[in-house]
Amino acid sequence: MNTPTPHIAAKQGEIAPSILLPGDPLRAKFIAENFLAGAKQFNATRNMFGYTGFYRDKPVSVMGTGMGCPSIGIYSHELIEGYGVKTLIRVGTTGAISEDVHIRDLVFAMGACTQTNYVREFGLPGDFAPIADFGLLIKAVFHAEQENLPYHVGNVLTSDLFYEPEKKKHEGLQFADMGVLAVEMETAALYANAALSKARALSILTVSDSMVTGEKTTAEERETSFADMIHVALEIL
Ligand SMILES: O=P(O)(O)O[C@H]1O[C@H](CO)[C@@H](O)[C@H]1O
Numbered sequence: 001m002n003t004p005t006p007h008i009a010a011k012q013g014e015i016a017p018s019i020l021l022p023g024d025p026l027r028a029k030f031i032a033e034n035f036l037a038g039a040k041q042f043n044a045t046r047n048m049f050g051y052t053g054f055y056r057d058k059p060v061s062v063m064g065t066g067m068g069c070p071s072i073g074i075y076s077h078e079l080i081e082g083y084g085v086k087t088l089i090r091v092g093t094t095g096a097i098s099e100d101v102h103i104r105d106l107v108f109a110m111g112a113c114t115q116t117n118y119v120r121e122f123g124l125p126g127d128f129a130p131i132a133d134f135g136l137l138i139k140a141v142f143h144a145e146q147e148n149l150p151y152h153v154g155n156v157l158t159s160d161l162f163y164e165p166e167k168k169k170h171e172g173l174q175f176a177d178m179g180v181l182a183v184e185m186e187t188a189a190l191y192a193n194a195a196l197s198k199a200r201a202l203s204i205l206t207v208s209d210s211m212v213t214g215e216k217t218t219a220e221e222r223e224t225s226f227a228d229m230i231h232v233a234l235e236i237l
């Protein structure tokens with residue numbers, strides 16, 4: 001794939017082989033300014049900000065993906081196929097659907113069930129199971145254990161809907177009955193793209209609210225647990 005790509009303005013060599021991917025481009029800016037040394041901006045196309053800097057002397061990039069599978073699908077494809085990115089870690093928020101998962105906990109998405117059509121569009125002769133890279137996952141678990149962070153490992157649900165019509169509200173609970181922990185909107189597409197292009201991917205999510213209890217994090221609480229998520233991601237690259 002030629003660069004610059006249709007959605008990323010970087011020149012070859014400006015994006016590191018490892019990248020963090022928050023949904024929100026302003027979170028990418030925050031991560032670059034607060035967690036990376038010497039960060040330089042490589043993208044502003046569509047205001048989808050991207051930066052490369054250093055973490056413990058290792059080059060690391062961070063870029064927003066937007067919301068939903070088509071959006072992260074486009075950016076992760078161009079990052080892998082255009083810029084040779086090998087390791088992609090989504091750092092996002094998620095809503096708990098399991099009663100065992102509480103706000104502020106971390107969820108490492110071992111697999112991603114989905115209601116989206118993204119993976120089906122690949123035209124495989126059956127259902128593909130989008131899974132995390134095992135090496136990244138085990139390092140994330142090891143780091144969370146060392147730091148005594150509250151975390152869960154398991155399935156998430158990647159949905160196209162943030163606002164569900166009343167008659168669909170029971171569907172999250174049906175997935176919860178199958179052991180699914182939490183709902184978000186991008187992981188299945190990220191894992192499918194990584195599999196297709198032989199890259200490594202993991203979603204590390206912070207629980208921002210609970211469908212079970214109705215609890216929500218405050219802005220201040222989100223900042224604290226958000227920092228845990230970024231530290232885990234940076235430490236395992
Ligand atoms: O916090 P981010 O990474 O954006 O992730 C979650 O938040 C957005 C919805 O508010 C969706 O993108 C969902 O997956």
Ligand SMILES: O=c1cc[nH]c(=O)[nH]1
Nearest residue numbers: 093094095183184185
């Ligand atoms: O409830 C939530 C919270 C974060 N992200 C989602 O997609 N849903």
